[in-house]
Amino acid sequence: MSELFPDYRSPWETEDQRVLRKHAAEFFRREATPNQARWAEQQQVDREFWTKAGAAGLLCLNLPEGYGGGGGSFGHEVVVSQELALAHDTAFGFGVHSMLAAQYINSYATEEQKQRWIPAMASGEMVLAVAMTEPGTGSDLQAVRTTAVRDGDNYVINGSKTFISNGSHCDLLVIVAKTDQQLGSKGISLIVAETRGLAGFERGRVLAKIGQHGQDTRELSFTDMRVPVENLLGGIEGRGFYQLMEQLPRERLTIGVTGVAMAEAAVLEAVKYAKERQAFGKPILDFQNTKFVLAECKTDVLAGKAFIDYCIQRYLDGTLDAATASMAKLWASERQVEIIDRCLQIFGGYGYMMEYPIAQMYAAARVQKIYGGTNEIMKELIARSL
Numbered sequence: 001m002s003e004l005f006p007d008y009r010s011p012w013e014t015e016d017q018r019v020l021r022k023h024a025a026e027f028f029r030r031e032a033t034p035n036q037a038r039w040a041e042q043q044q045v046d047r048e049f050w051t052k053a054g055a056a057g058l059l060c061l062n063l064p065e066g067y068g069g070g071g072g073s074f075g076h077e078v079v080v081s082q083e084l085a086l087a088h089d090t091a092f093g094f095g096v097h098s099m100l101a102a103q104y105i106n107s108y109a110t111e112e113q114k115q116r117w118i119p120a121m122a123s124g125e126m127v128l129a130v131a132m133t134e135p136g137t138g139s140d141l142q143a144v145r146t147t148a149v150r151d152g153d154n155y156v157i158n159g160s161k162t163f164i165s166n167g168s169h170c171d172l173l174v175i176v177a178k179t180d181q182q183l184g185s186k187g188i189s190l191i192v193a194e195t196r197g198l199a200g201f202e203r204g205r206v207l208a209k210i211g212q213h214g215q216d217t218r219e220l221s222f223t224d225m226r227v228p229v230e231n232l233l234g235g236i237e238g239r240g241f242y243q244l245m246e247q248l249p250r251e252r253l254t255i256g257v258t259g260v261a262m263a264e265a266a267v268l269e270a271v272k273y274a275k276e277r278q279a280f281g282k283p284i285l286d287f288q289n290t291k292f293v294l295a296e297c298k299t300d301v302l303a304g305k306a307f308i309d310y311c312i313q314r315y316l317d318g319t320l321d322a323a324t325a326s327m328a329k330l331w332a333s334e335r336q337v338e339i340i341d342r343c344l345q346i347f348g349g350y351g352y353m354m355e356y357p358i359a360q361m362y363a364a365a366r367v368q369k370i371y372g373g374t375n376e377i378m379k380e381l382i383a384r385s386l
Helices: 015-031 033-042 047-055 074-086 094-108 111-123 240-276 288-317 322-346 348-352 357-369 375-383
Strands: 127-131 147-151 154-164 170-178 188-194 201-206 218-228
Touching: 015 033, 015 047, 015 074, 033 357, 047 111, 074 094, 074 240, 074 288, 094 111, 094 127, 094 170, 094 188, 094 240, 111 170, 127 154, 147 170, 154 170, 154 188, 170 218, 170 240, 188 218, 188 240, 240 288, 240 322, 240 357, 288 322, 322 348, 322 357, 322 375, 348 357
Parallel strands: 127 170
Antiparallel strands: 147 154, 154 218, 170 188, 201 218
């Protein structure tokens, strides 16, 4: 149940997911909310937080029970993601691990790989990351320069990646690489590296970002790194670009889900503060400007929830197309930045202090318009449907 909209019910949400929502809310408010400042200082969540989340049954909920997953749907993942945002977390790499990278394993890994990896993914013993972006390539995935050359039963991988979320903790890394440099997008493959003790694998510096300071975002490099051929996702070279394109709508919808949830969290914080903060002898919520700003923000959040729920239902039905997913990412991230900025203004000088969740949300929001494909790319994709 939404604190801001107590009578609102997402049409896709089941009773099981409502129980999960309460459980996730309690877990994150107890285990994540109080640790944000410390995680920001150390530039990563505690490694044991992953196993705590796994033990609480909050990881890989969309994966089959037969492999150790939660046996739920994408809706279960959405519930956890929303409650994470409402708990003011900007550090935990749940989205990359559970909502995105895990789906690559679930969709394309072999039977043996699933049995070997998924139980450890669901327990938090193995943390997932995806290595797409390179120093010279961002949204243009066809231009990746990392190579994977077959040598007997191994691929020899060379290259570098940047902006890799979960870069410090990752034990399983889905690498976008060229297995044939002559074929363009048809020469791209996805290869999974098990990084523990892996020769040639190096974690570079932790990147100093505008926001999400507790998220372990790093540079990674591969120097003659040997990965077994059996770790090729899908078992056929040259399928990587298709696999990426097939999963991108899910990634973009996930960004939209987070955007609206964090905007909702910002409005809740601003309303609470406006009721407590006194100016000229009365709460600042009594001033017309404050009331009107928050009324507009609340309205935008409700519109966003309805739109995102529509997109979630389409995804669950198997009918979410690339253009609509791009709309979700574009609209939600734009509104997220705008709403949080307006809410921050209500806090005055305190809104500029990083110890306040509203400041952390403000700094964390900006990248939502960049990753998962920039919003300029989203407009291009949407325009193709006109």
